[in-house]
Amino acid sequence: MESNRSGLELGSVVVGVDGSEPARRAALWASDEAARRRRPLHIVYGSDIDGRVLDLSAEDAERVRAKARELLDGTAAAVQDRHPALSVSTEFSRSGPAMSLRRAAGTRGTVVVGNRGPGGFSTLTLNSVGLKAAAEARTPVIVVRGSCDEANHGVVLAAVRDEYDLDCVRHAASAAELRKATLRLLHVRNLLEAVSSVARTLNKSDAVAGAHEQSLEALAQQIRDEYPSLTVQTDALEGVSVAGVLVEASRHADLLVMGGLRSPSSIGRTPGRATHGLVHHAYCPVELIPRHSDEHRNEAS
Template identity: 45%
Template sequence: MTPPLARPGLLRVLLGAGKDRPGLAEGPVVVGADGSAGAARAVLWAAQEAALRHQPLHILCAVDLDLAEHLSDETARRVREAAHSLLAEAEAAASERATGLTVTTEVGREPVVDSLLQAASAVPHDTDTAVTIVVGSQGMGGLSAMLLGSVALTRAGPARCPVVVVRGTERPSSGAVVVGVRDEGDRGAVRFAGETARRRKASLRLLSAWTRIRYAGSEAPTADTVRGDVEAKAAASTRVLGSVQAEFPDLEVTEEVVKVPSTAGALVEASLNADLVVLGARRPRHHLGRSLGPVTHAVLQHAHCPVAVVPRG
């Protein structure tokens, strides 16, 4: 069986799924299962999230029989049976985690990317909600390495579908959701984080970091230049803060604008005391196709809790 989470560029492709609703976190949840420990944790996280949303959970195991065209009929049958058995176990685990949850399963016959995209587009949901896709950080094919691949993605359109990568181990809730804020283009990520925090009765922490590394390779900036950049970042963070406070008046929201050696390092440190870290998907300049920025790459590799990557507005 082809590991369903073992194709290069999966996260970048998945971010191209869905409709133009990047900030919404209220729709059904689709999760990939492959029998690995990482995917098992992803199924449990997805089950809890779907239950909190009062939405169904769809579990997918991609077989990709196109690659198995030279297998005998008997071997192909056994592959399908193994996939169904894996799905039955995942469904039982999800139902045990969230009693009363509506769970559907599917054996995808296409490569994992195509299967997950098809599943996300086929799951019934209201037009004012968006499907969220959940994957484990380490599948049978090594998802971590896959996520950090540098292959340029040229066939996906603008990012539209939130994707959660379940990292870390299960632990008691910290009661906090952290969202990285660069500028007002991250409103979608902040809204996703706000909705998640509201459902989980958690606080929301807006973290905006700046570092002198951004000036490397250029002429030494003047103090006024640095001060102006910091003030602009603080002003943008404050405007985003006002927006989220207006939309979620009962939510406890804090903001921090900090000077740090590494933005990614600050977010990874914040993940130690968070139930979820939310990042806006950024398309770096001078890149063909779509690639995740270095901060997102680093957080996906080192965070201590699940990480949600949400399309930027």
């Protein structure tokens, strides 16, 4: 298994298919990513037959299986035509889609999902499977947005909040190196929070901003040391919506990488507000990196 100088290991690329056009685009994008990484591509169809055992007859279950096999074989053929040397495998799972993808990814795989499922209207942005996978995965999850054949901007964008994002930035650096792209580290300061801070303590806002900029530059320097051939840029911007600033920045990136914090809710773990906004509205694929070191903290932006 390949790894870089910081010990980052890249496992198989696992993509879910369901017969929708967004899932087809995600599979093609995932095949490009697997080829870049020189890792296998695993294509999964999560049928949830086990979860619908009381509703499906044996004949219905067999029809689901046959349709899924046809879809899996067709997708495998399409990506094999695109990348003849790529190692491709397929899996029909009786479990639900999100669980099937997590299990297939194991401890080092990367899960890739489309931004919509087959049952929604065209105005819907991210299906429930994608949200569930993004919220619960313990390995990176990439939500493919936009066309898999869009123009190459030559930039990988990493959203940086604080020093806990080093693992996220390393994933972004690895992606930029594979693409021969520039790595842009972007910290967004929420102006509404800054106003609140000023109301409490006049000089506290500037001190916090300075600390964030120092953390950003420290992360950048560590990445420059680990990836000496990589061009690393840093930016600190302000806005009333962190997600809005990042969405606009994604117009000029090939991939946006961010820490996928999970905020507690009444229905379990879900993506935080900024994460939720990005996977719904970004102009490029979004890679969410689990942040295990500070899960006790809620995402404030």
